[in-house]
Amino acid sequence: DTTPVPSIIDESPVIFVGSYEGGVFALDADNGSKVWQRPEVTGVSELVAWQQPGRASASGPPDPPRSLLFASSGTTGLWALDPRTGEDVWHRPLPDGGVSAPVPIAGALLVSTTLHGLYLMSPIDGSVIDGIHTGAGFSMSPAAYGLRAFILSNSGDLLSIHVTPPPT
Secondary structure, three states, rough: OOEEEEEEOEEEEEEEEEOOOEEEEEEOOOOEEEEEEOOOOOOOEEEEEEOOOOOOOOOOOOOOOOOEEEEEEOOOOOEEEOOOOOOEEEEEEEOOOOOOOOEEEEEEEEEEEEEEEEEEEOOOOOOOOEEEOOOOOOOOOOEEEEEEEEEEEEOOOOEEEEOOOOOO
């Protein structure tokens, strides 16, 4: 039910797919065999692979590179899964109604909901950084370009949002 997302696990090509009723799967791209499955992650309509390169830290050892697979569901919420194992990194139940694919922007994720608004979230722990509620909700995923995001509300208003990353 989702667009397949290609990736690599332990130097082997895989495809991540989501089935609305069957959950999320990692499949071997060469032979189709199941690498892992998460049957409880139901209602998934979008999958997004996210990566953050390693970087220096001013207060300790360097931050390692990170990879997550996000699964958005209008019935079970937003899931961050370890792409190597399928295990939960975090899970957030979201407000009623549909949930868009999370869109990476400025080191964060932008997620729209059909009934409640637009949320900027941390990809690391799923916490809400900021949000806006237009009263109309959104039926589409936001589009990001650089530090700007664009989205059309259910009332027909086009929003252009500038996201400023935190100081490093």
